[in-house]
Structures are given as structure tokens and as C-alpha cells.
Amino acid sequence: MKVAEKDNAVRDLLEEEYRRSRDVLAALSEKAARYPKGSLNVRKKAYKGKEYAYHYLVAREQGRVVNRHIPKAELPDLRRQLEQRDKCRKEIQAYRKRIAYLEKLLQLPRRGGEPYE
Amino acid sequence: MNVLRTVHFPPPISGLLRSLSEVGFFDRSLLIGSWVMPLYQELYGARYLLRTLDVDFAVHLAHPQKQMRADLERLITDLGFIDFMGAEGLQKFTAGGYEVEFIAHRPGGREIAALAIREWNINALPLPFISILIDFSETAVLDDVIIRFPIPEAFFVHKLIVAPRRLTVEKREKDLEQCTALKYNGPQNLDKVICYTWERKRGGPSGEFEEAASAIV
Numbered sequence: 001m002k003v004a005e006k007d008n009a010v011r012d013l014l015e016e017e018y019r020r021s022r023d024v025l026a027a028l029s030e031k032a033a034r035y036p037k038g039s040l041n042v043r044k045k046a047y048k049g050k051e052y053a054y055h056y057l058v059a060r061e062q063g064r065v066v067n068r069h070i071p072k073a074e075l076p077d078l079r080r081q082l083e084q085r086d087k088c089r090k091e092i093q094a095y096r097k098r099i100a101y102l103e104k105l106l107q108l109p110r111r112g113g114e115p116y117e
Numbered sequence: 118m119n120v121l122r123t124v125h126f127p128p129p130i131s132g133l134l135r136s137l138s139e140v141g142f143f144d145r146s147l148l149i150g151s152w153v154m155p156l157y158q159e160l161y162g163a164r165y166l167l168r169t170l171d172v173d174f175a176v177h178l179a180h181p182q183k184q185m186r187a188d189l190e191r192l193i194t195d196l197g198f199i200d201f202m203g204a205e206g207l208q209k210f211t212a213g214g215y216e217v218e219f220i221a222h223r224p225g226g227r228e229i230a231a232l233a234i235r236e237w238n239i240n241a242l243p244l245p246f247i248s249i250l251i252d253f254s255e256t257a258v259l260d261d262v263i264i265r266f267p268i269p270e271a272f273f274v275h276k277l278i279v280a281p282r283r284l285t286v287e288k289r290e291k292d293l294e295q296c297t298a299l300k301y302n303g304p305q306n307l308d309k310v311i312c313y314t315w316e317r318k319r320g321g322p323s324g325e326f327e328e329a330a331s332a333i334v
Contacts, residue, residue, distance in 0.1 A: 009167065009294060012286075012291070020169075020170070020171060023204075027209075028211070084199070087197070087199055088199055091199050094214045
């Protein structure tokens with residue numbers, strides 16, 4: 001069976017990219033963990049012919065679903081943080097995919113999804 | 118003015134280059150690293166296909182008291198990049214798997230942590246010899262966007278100087294491979310750049326360097 005000759009320049013580049021991707025994944029995971037967990041939920045209530053909207057942050061804490069009321073003043077900041085967290089998660093997914101691909105290419109033991117130590 | 122017709126950057130990077138150009142970042146600062154190689158390929162025929170996914174910019178340091186010219190942190194995050202802290206508090210940005218960082222010239226031999234750049238509201242990694250790239254640069258137009266980058270001779274000399282100082286063999290080899298790709302272009306200003314680095318006497322160029330440069334050219 002013919003075996004392709006190892007190209008060190010390409011392999012080195014891939015290894016460097018692998019290390020860089022793991023570093024970025026670690027930094028992004030750390031950043032994502034600092035954002036609030038859960039999603040925003042709106043409950044609408046009618047009272048004396050008027051409709052009122054109350055915002056809650058719904059998150060799972062120690063196996064229980066917890067609804068925390070969010071005052072109107074805190075809403076824009078929370079929305080921005082949740083958007084940032086989602087962007088972070090999306091980027092984390094992209095890096096996880098890349099790491100898994102590089103591990104396959106470089107024939108490294110799979111560590112893809114686990115946090116970087 | 119050089120016009121680039123065949124160079125294509127991936128969407129997050131082309132958008133970033135456009136925005137940086139619009140705020141005047143490329144008036145004195147420049148694109149560096151392996152992403153300059155496609156520009157050299159089109160302009161000078163230096164063929165080098167390997168590219169890393171980190172995009173580096175060398176920042177020209179204005180007076181520390183200079184007013185903020187543009188908020189790059191905001192501008193870059195508004196483009197969809199996520200900012201995060203790398204090692205030693207260095208600010209980096211990522212989008213679509215590409216990583217963006219800023220590098221500034223570090224005079225002297227002492228290692229210092231990330232450098233806050235008030236003019237652009239970012240922080241940059243201070244590294245020695247970056248002034249070689251900043252002081253010898255040119256511009257090109259790509260889809261109406263003006264991009265500043267080091268002249269190939271400066272890029273070549275910079276790589277030769279930093280290669281022996283690299284901590285990893287891979288990076289050293291990559292530097293020298295890029296030099297090899299550039300030698301076919303026949304840099305015309307090489308002597309000028311060598312003299313410049315020589316005169317600065319910042320612990321960089323040595324007799325060995327001069328020999329290495331002559332051997333490659």
C-alpha cells in the first residue's frame with residue numbers, strides 16, 4: 001500500500017491551529033460562563049382593561065426551573081448580555097467543530113467538546 | 118497605487134478591513150502576518166498558500182495622550198466579532214473561527230504586558246522589531262478599500278530577524294518558508310532596510326543575520 005509522505009510544514013500548521021483553537025475555546029467558554037443562564041419569558045396580565053407585561057428569566061438551577069422577575073430597567077442590559085452569550089455559544093460551536101476535525105486529521109485522541117485544561 | 122483584483126478575503130475579514138480602512142486605521146497602521154502573503158502573490162508573484170486563521174495588525178503608536186480617534190473595540194464587536202481576553206490580558210476578537218489581534222512595537226529588550234492604545238481603544242501585544250514593518254509599508258486598493266501592509270523587503274527582513282528567536286520550531290520554519298517564497302520576488306529595497314535595522318542597534322541584527330539575508334537574496 002502506498003503511503004503519502006508526511007508534509008511537516010502542513011502538519012505543523014495544523015498543529016498550531018489546533019493549539020490556537022483550544023486556547024480560544026477555553027477563553028470563550030470562560031467568557032460564556034460569566035453571562036446569565038436561561039432565557040427571557042414574558043407573561044402578560046390584563047388588569048382593569050389594560051395589559052401588563054412582566055419579564056422573567058427562566059433558568060434551571062439544581063434541577064429546578066426557576067423564574068426570576070426582571071425589572072424593566074434591567075431589561076435592556078440583560079437582553080444585551082443574553083445576545084452576547086448566544087453569540088459566544090455559536091462561536092464555541094464553530095471552534096468545537098474545528099477541533100474535532102483537526103483531531104481526526106492529526107490522529108489525536110478526541111478531546112473536542114471537553115473543557116480545555 | 119497598487120490595485121488588487123484577484124485577492125479575496127473571507128467575509129468576516131473583508132468586512133473588518135473595510136471598517137478599519139474607513140476609520141483611517143490604515144493611515145499608519147497595517148495588516149501583517151500570513152494574510153499579507155496573498156497580496157504579495159498578486160503584486161509580486163511570491164507564491165505562498167498556507168495561511169493561519171489568526172489575523173494580525175501592527176498598530177502605529179501615536180503620542181500616549183492622543184485623543185481617541187475611533188473605538189475599534191466597539192467597531193469590531195458591532196461587526197459580529199466576540200472580544201475575549203487571551204494570555205496576559207491581551208484583547209482578542211473572534212468571528213467565524215478567525216482570530217484578530219493587534220501588535221505594537223516594543224522598544225528595548227524588557228518584556229511588558231499588553232499595551233493600552235488610547236487612540237483606538239484597544240490593547241496590543243508589544244513585540245520587538247515591529248517598527249521594521251510599520252516604517253516600511255505601502256498601500257493597495259481592494260474593492261475600494263485601502264489596505265496598508267509592509268513592503269515585501271521589510272516583511273522578509275523582519276521574518277529573518279525573528280525566526281531564530283522563535284520558541285517553537287514550527288513557527289521558525291514557517292517564517293523561513295515565507296522568506297523563501299519572497300526571495301523569488303527579488304526585493305529591491307533590501308539594502309535600505311538592512312541598513313535601517315543595523316543603525317537602530319536594538320539587539321537585533323547581527324553578522325549572522327547579514328549573512329543569512331545575503332544567502333537568501
